[in-house]
Amino acid sequence: MRKLVLFDIDGTLVKVEGISRNALIEALRKVYGSEGSAATYSFAGKMDGVIIYEVMRESGLLDNHIQARFEDVKQTYIDIFKQCAEQNHVQLLDGVVALLDELAAHSDVVLGLLTGNFEDSGRHKLALSGINHYFSFGAFAEDGHERIDLPEVAVDRAYHRTGKRFTGKDVVIIGDTEHDVRCAKVLNSKCIAVATGYYSIESLEAGKPDHVVENLRDTTRIKEMILSE
Structure with a gap:
């Protein structure tokens, strides 16, 4: 090889236009009560986990508070994305x-x-x-x-x-x-x-x-x- x-x-x-960002915004609101800066943050080339931390810091959350619900928001985002994303997206x-x-x-x-x-x-x-x-x-x-x-x-x-x-x-x-x-x-x-x-x-x-x-x-x-x- x-x-x-x-x-x-x-x-x-x-x-994938729009649907990923929309799913993340919905997940952040459900878990943390805020979307932070997710509506305007540049996702290009960034790690999904890093994105969550950085956009929630913008809303004033400390890292320990983000970490405490991180697995919840990750799974919520994945679930919403898989429910909403279709082939035409x-x-x-x-x-x-x-x-x-x-x-x-x-x-x-x-x-x-x-x-x-x-x-x-x-x-x-x-x-x-x-x-x-x-x-x-x-x-x-x-x-x-x-x-x-x-x-x-x-x-x-x-x-x-x-x-x-x-x-x-x-x-x-x-x-x-x-x-x-x-x-x-x-x-x-x-x-x-x-x-x-x-x-x-x-x-x-x-x-x-x-x-x-x-x-x-x-x-x-x-x-x-x-x-x-």
């Missing part, structure tokens, strides 16, 4: 299925997720868009306090599934924000930044990823970037 390819979800594989981004098909056909490529989503809500997005089956494992919001904690978790899970310890540029992180670029630098991984989210090509280039692309439509080109040494 040559490459471990780790995909971000939101803005990279799919776009999830936009599968151009080129994603073709690229995943190509990579899944390679016996020397392992596919995984590296995302700030809680696993249940993240996988529900992928299930609604018909691509959850490509990913048998990943690293999620539950697996670290910061996004930079996640690459090591994903590499370790890949090792337990394959027996191979992926290192350096054999790990490829594909994402749409500066946070994905930073993640790649933690283990000196390869990064392909894709401008299908809220970040422009220019802003992504500022973080010095290995490659920046406008989208994932050019399957041959993206695959070459992934498989190159």
Whole structure:
């Protein structure tokens, strides 16, 4: 096996407009009695757990009070999201299925997720868009306090599934924000930044990823970037 390819979800594989924020706002109101700054907070590239802490601090809650009800608000958010999100709320981004098909056909490529989503809500997005089956494992919001904690978790899970310890540029992180670029630098991984989210090509280039692309439509080109040494 040559490459471990780790995909971000939101803005990279799919776009979910509005429903995630609305579900979180409802959950925060139910559990904490306030939505904090959730209506205006930028979710891009952030961990779901971090989002909850930061938006509730804006409403004056102390960390110990947030922590005391954290599992409640997490599960409430997941439940509301899964009840409300339907297939028409999830936009599968151009080129994603073709690229995943190509990579899944390679016996020397392992596919995984590296995302700030809680696993249940993240996988529900992928299930609604018909691509959850490509990913048998990943690293999620539950697996670290910061996004930079996640690459090591994903590499370790890949090792337990394959027996191979992926290192350096054999790990490829594909994402749409500066946070994905930073993640790649933690283990000196390869990064392909894709401008299908809220970040422009220019802003992504500022973080010095290995490659920046406008989208994932050019399957041959993206695959070459992934498989190159």
